[in-house]
Amino acid sequence: MTAGIASWPPLSPGERAVAIEVLVHGPLSRTELARRLGLSAGSLTRLTKPLIESGLLVEVAEAGVPAEARQGRPSTPLDVVADSWSFLGFKITEDMVYGVVTTLRSDIVARHDRPLTTHDPTEVADVLGEMTAELTRDHPRLAGIGIGVGGFVQDRAVVGESPFLLWRDVPLAELVEERTGLPVVVENDVAALVEAETWFGAGRGLDRFVVLTIGAGIGYGLVLGGKRVPCAEEDRGFGRHWIVDPNGPLTPDGRRGSAVSLLTIPNIRYQIRAATGRDRTYEEILAAAAAGDPMPARVVAEAARALGTLVAQISNFVMPQKILLAGEGVGLMDVAGKTVEETVRDNRHPLAAPVELETKVSDFHDWACGAAVLAIKVLVLGSAEV
Incomplete structure (x- = not known):
């Protein structure tokens, strides 16, 4: 099992809205952030202070702008530390498992694939557990796992039906959580891709x-x-x-x-x-x-x-x-x-x-990255209901 599960600190709805806006669209100046969220300068200061103190947000220098030319805190961009956590994404096909490790902004930093020689659910979960252990060696700060499957998925946990794997009512999230000790979210692979493109890709904004x-x-x-x-x-x-x-x-x-x-x-x-x-x-x-x-x-x-x-x-x-x-x-x-x-x-x-x-010309690693975004959203929103 993998220990040391990372998590964001408990956030109020307002703080979470600020954090998500910076995650998806940052770096953003306080002025731009306040405009996007319809907040006053005072309200934004109140919401960002605990996020900065916790290390969730950081102040960053504007590219190409010398320090003496910046006009104080309102123009100093806020950003997240993208490599503060790592996330695993898996795409399961009929004969392969494609795995990726991503940053908090879904940038792929590692890939790892394994042939799938069985469709037995417990053995597939074993493969996912082994791949997680292998990837953890170089990326120990894993916050969660997302899995994309071609088929019908219930409650982001149970594969109700998968014609490619011949599965019915397989509790895949539970099986993988037992083997990794990490929170796991399972979703239809297309739905996972849509989530990823909405936050970080072609559909952003x-x-x-x-x-x-x-x-x-x-x-x-x-x-x-x-x-x-x-x-x-x-x-x-x-x-x-x-x-x-x-x-x-x-x-x-x-x-x-x-x-x-x-x-x-x-x-x-x-x-x-x-x-x-x-x-x-x-x-x-x-x-x-x-x-x-x-x-x-x-x-x-x-x-x-x-x-x-x-x-x-x-x-x-x-x-x-x-x-x-x-x-x-x-x-x-x-x-x-x-x-x-x-x-x-x-x-x-x-x-x-x-x-x-x-x-979008893509391969199965992009689908795996979409699954990783599910894990990112669970961390950020605090729930699998994203």
């Missing part, structure tokens, strides 16, 4: 924000008012029933013409295999499509139109300020991004504002 992932499946996360909108049906396979082309292909996974049938890597590979008898990787299919090979080009074009339709539908109904496209399938944009953009325009009002679509 935005009121309405969407994350759309394509890869082994389809993931969707919505942020309103700067907070992720939880859903009781999260990762119940909504993409299998989101019809984007009623005349689209019928595949083993998903209804005819659904987002899953048209867009996911397994189903794109299935379409090529069914049509040609050849089993190709996703990367090979994209390369063949780019080279003009007729069958891959047709399948990739259909996928691009499906993605464009999906983005347009989301934009029409949610009106987000930005849509982040992520996941291991985003290479589609490199080959058929123009088709995606044209389809978005075709399915939007001619006078509608352009959709800000940002593509």
Whole structure:
């Protein structure tokens, strides 16, 4: 077991609001911090004093500004000490566990991966415990663990259902806590990624924000008012029933013409295999499509139109300020991004504002980092209900 669990001191709601604002947006001057939170100078001084005394916040020099040019405390930025604690994030796939260590601001400082040769819950927990022990040697000041799983997660602790791991009602948080002595939070992997992007990534500071992932499946996360909108049906396979082309292909996974049938890597590979008898990787299919090979080009074009339709539908109904496209399938944009953009325009009002679509090229360590942010939020907010 790992001893010495770090924690923030007990904070009042006002102090916590200040600390979070500095964590997410800092360094910030007192003047800017007061403006953001709608506080008077006196109120801010009262709230920041105990945070500075406890070492939670520190005064930092402004980059490029000599000391003699600073105009006193109101202009002296406040910041958190990002490396004061470390956090573990794990992303569990069908055959691998990807682990990262991050700072308080989610910067990855170490990576560690292990093959997953079993899906037995206790043995998977053993693997996570062993990886934690190995990472603790170089990063002893660990504050918590976040775990991302593809599937339905209850109460940020129990994996209710995971089609990739064939799990039902697995108390994963409890199993890992028993082996590590650290607080553990478990969440659907897409939800974890949304939380991370909202605090530290593409959605930082935005009121309405969407994350759309394509890869082994389809993931969707919505942020309103700067907070992720939880859903009781999260990762119940909504993409299998989101019809984007009623005349689209019928595949083993998903209804005819659904987002899953048209867009996911397994189903794109299935379409090529069914049509040609050849089993190709996703990367090979994209390369063949780019080279003009007729069958891959047709399948990739259909996928691009499906993605464009999906983005347009989301934009029409949610009106987000930005849509982040992520996941291991985003290479589609490199080959058929123009088709995606044209389809978005075709399915939007001619006078509608352009959709800000940002593509994030990522790997499974980024998903693990998203899980680590769950642990960060538990430390900061004092609860797994974040």
